[in-house]
Amino acid sequence: MLAIQVKNKVQTLLEVHNLKKHFPLQKGFIDNFLSKEKGFVRAVDDVSFFIKKGEVLGLVGESGCGKTTTGRLALRLLEPTSGDVLYKGSSIFSHSKKEMLKMRKKMQIIFQDPYASLSPRMAIGKAIAHPIVIHNKHNKAEVKEICLQIMEKVGLTPASFLYKKYPHQLSGGQRQRVVIARALVTNPEFVVADEPIAMADVAVRAMILELMVQLKEEFDLTYLFITHDLATCKYICDRVAIMYLGKIVEIGPLEEVFKNPIHPYTATLLEAVPVPDPKYRRTQPIPKGEIPSAINPPPGCRFHPRCPSAKAMCSTDEPDLREGSRVHWVACSL
Numbered sequence: 001m002l003a004i005q006v007k008n009k010v011q012t013l014l015e016v017h018n019l020k021k022h023f024p025l026q027k028g029f030i031d032n033f034l035s036k037e038k039g040f041v042r043a044v045d046d047v048s049f050f051i052k053k054g055e056v057l058g059l060v061g062e063s064g065c066g067k068t069t070t071g072r073l074a075l076r077l078l079e080p081t082s083g084d085v086l087y088k089g090s091s092i093f094s095h096s097k098k099e100m101l102k103m104r105k106k107m108q109i110i111f112q113d114p115y116a117s118l119s120p121r122m123a124i125g126k127a128i129a130h131p132i133v134i135h136n137k138h139n140k141a142e143v144k145e146i147c148l149q150i151m152e153k154v155g156l157t158p159a160s161f162l163y164k165k166y167p168h169q170l171s172g173g174q175r176q177r178v179v180i181a182r183a184l185v186t187n188p189e190f191v192v193a194d195e196p197i198a199m200a201d202v203a204v205r206a207m208i209l210e211l212m213v214q215l216k217e218e219f220d221l222t223y224l225f226i227t228h229d230l231a232t233c234k235y236i237c238d239r240v241a242i243m244y245l246g247k248i249v250e251i252g253p254l255e256e257v258f259k260n261p262i263h264p265y266t267a268t269l270l271e272a273v274p275v276p277d278p279k280y281r282r283t284q285p286i287p288k289g290e291i292p293s294a295i296n297p298p299p300g301c302r303f304h305p306r307c308p309s310a311k312a313m314c315s316t317d318e319p320d321l322r323e324g325s326r327v328h329w330v331a332c333s334l
Ligand SMILES: Nc1ncnc2c1ncn2[C@@H]1O[C@H](COP(=O)(O)OP(=O)(O)OP(=O)(O)O)[C@@H](O)[C@H]1O
Pocket: 023, 041, 042, 043, 061, 062, 063, 064, 065, 066, 067, 068, 069, 070, 112, 228, 294
């Protein structure tokens, strides 16, 4: 699939090939004694996609479908069970620790939870500067200068006043900006933005999203933009990948996926986007029940127990991603 999708290798920044991450289940002593069989959480189960330079790919899906795990694998913050990630054509898993440290400057992450990713005992200036301090290329005064500059860029102003503040002394929106500044301070090329607006209120969300678009232009960034909210993708993404229970079920250009969703799961996600029209009536039923466990995913199509259009074959045949149109791919037997 990927070979056909990747038309122009020169422009492709990141390629993900058949990536899997199966976390072993932690069992108690008695369970281990009674059963030798090892269970796994199939968090990411054969995922392939690519991102071209300057592009924003949205990775969308319900909680627990494996978005964060995919993002972490793409930056080698986790080792995969199998599969590969190529950055500018070379496998990131083949790099030594030293080479990887160098690569980290170019590949950064905005973590999902700004509360959890900032130390309460570290002043924000120090937290933002940390990624450049570990590379040990600048003296103290230069580090401070770079840090103040990036703080100004992300709207943490006046930077010289906020530099010495601690996370608890900032608002939620400001904390989110700190996490963005820390990701950008090394001047990266590729950023995994893991639900960067999920913890903020509506007004702050719009501002952070606008900031991310502006920073993308200014720093010539490429994003993997993770979100559970398909509507957000409209404002920032060029293409979207819809993920369900460890697999990508549909991927294509934003406009095509919005206008012509092929997978029933994508259609129901789109129906969940609120429409400000009291006369509007839902055309797609909401999927039944909750996302199943990633330990024992349903056989066949993983969405079939919740799918409003499921046929008998869906419970046995596992669909691969297939070409709906040249750039729009879908995994559905129907
Ligand atoms: N370190 C880990 N050890 C064991 N299981 C894990 C680990 N990290 C994630 N998982 C499991 O993998 C699955 C996918 O988790 P992940 O955090 O990638 O989902 P997500 O799509 O980012 O969800 P959310 O939208 O809630 O952030 C979940 O079932 C989760 O419990």
